[in-house]
Amino acid sequence: MIAIGDVTRTLADEAYSRIRDAMHSGRLQPGQKLRFSELQELTDTSVTPVREALTRLTAEGFTELEGHRGYRVAPVSSQDLWDILRNRQRLESEALRLSIQHGDENWEAQLISAHHLLTRMDRERADLPTAADEQWEKRHAAFHEALIAACQSKVLLGFCNQLSARANRYRRLSVGVDDVPRDVRSEHRNILEATIRRDAETATDLLQEHFERTARMVDELLRHKW
Amino acid sequence: MIAIGDVTRTLADEAYSRIRDAMHSGRLQPGQKLRFSELQELTDTSVTPVREALTRLTAEGFTELEGHRGYRVAPVSSQDLWDILRNRQRLESEALRLSIQHGDENWEAQLISAHHLLTRMDRERADLPTAADEQWEKRHAAFHEALIAACQSKVLLGFCNQLSARANRYRRLSVGVDDVPRDVRSEHRNILEATIRRDAETATDLLQEHFERTARMVDELLRHKW
DNA sequence: CCGTCAAGGATTTTCGAAACTATTGCCTTC
C-alpha cells in the first residue's frame, strides 16, 4: 500500500484546527466563554470531537478550563505576552545555535528554499486579501521552523512550536496596526545570512531582536485595546 | 463526581491520574498498546473520560497517538532520556537563576520548609514499603518545585513541570537499581545552601550535576533492560 | 509460490441522550 502523506484526520483534528483558526482570526475573542452548542455548530461536529479539541487547546495554553464551569478562550495580557516572548527568545536562540552547530547542507538547502518562498510573498503581500495572508502566515512559520529544524532535540522543537503558536496568536490580534513600519524582509534576510555563514552569535542576536520588535508592536496595541 | 475540598474533580481528571500512576508504577509498560476496554476497567469509567485522559497524556508526552490506530505508552530510549535531561538542565537552571534573583524571604522560608520535610523522609526511606515511597516522591517533587517557584514565569514553570514529570517516569522505571550509592541527601542540602546564600552559579551547577547523575543511573538500567 | 483482494472481526471514533452540576431568579422570612 502506497500511503505516503495519506494522513487520516479524525473529526477531532478537524475541530481542533477550526477552533484554533477561529481564535486566531478573531472570530473567538480572548476571554470569551465557549459553549459546546456554539462550537458544535462552528465545527459541524458533535460534542465528543469538540471536547477533545478543547482538551488539546487547553494543554497548549490557548484555552482555559474550570471544572464543570466550562472553557473560555485564554485571556491576553501584556504580562503573558512578555512571558511568552522571553522564553521564546531563550529557547529559539538555543535551538538556532544547536541547528547551526549540527545542520548539514541539506538543512541549509531547505532553509534557503523556505526563505525564498517567503520573499516571493513579501512583495505582493501588502495589497492582498486575507486569504493570501493565510498563505504568508504558513510560509513565515515554515521559515522560522526551518531555522531550528536541525537542532536535534525533539523536546526543544516541541516547546518552540508551542511558543511560536502562542506568540502568533498575539501578533494576529494586532494585524493592521503597523505604527512602526518595519522592514521585516531585511530582518529575515539578515537572520538567514548570519545562519548560513554559521555565525551563531549574530544570528541569535538578530533573531531575538526580531521577536522583540514584534512583541513591542503587539504590546502597543494591547494596551490600547484591553 | 468526587469532591475534595471545594475543588471538583471530574471523572476525566480521575482517569488521568490513574492511568498516569499506572504508567509510573510499571503496571503499564513503555510501548504497550492501550485498549479502551482495558483502560475503562482500570479507571472504572466509560470511554469519554478515558479519551480525555489520553488526549492530555499525549499532549504531555506520556502517550502517543496514531489516528484511528489507537494510543500506546510512549516508548523509552536512551536518546529520549538525554533529550529530556539536557532541556531540563537548561530550563531549570534558568528558572533557578531567576528564582534566586527575584525570590523574597517568603520564598526562602517555603524552600527551607520543603527541604526539611524531605530530609525527614530520607532517613526512614530505605526500609519502607512502596506506599511510603509515594510520599517521598511527593516531597522530592515539592522540593524541586520550591526551588524554582519564584522565577516569575508561568511559561517556564509549566515547561519545567512537564520535563520533571517525564524525567521522573524514567527514574521510577529504574527503582531498586542503585549500583552507584549516591548521597542524594547531601546533594539536596548543597543545592539548598547555595540557593539560600544566593550563589546562582554554584546552585545551578550543582542542580545540573544532580540531574545528570540520576540520568546516568537510569541510562545504565535502560541499556540492560531495553 | 507470491501477491492482491475481499470478508469478517476487533478497535477506535462519533453520536445523541441521560445524568449531573452550577447559576439564576423567585419566593419566603426576618
Added chain:
DNA sequence: GAAGGCAATAGTTTCGAAAATCCTTGACGG
C-alpha cells in the same frame, strides 16, 4: 428591604451504543 433557601434553567460531563476505520485471515489469480 435584605438575606437565605428553593425551584427552574442553562450548561457541562458522562454513558452506551452506532458508525467508521483498521487489521487479520483466507481465498483466488497470476
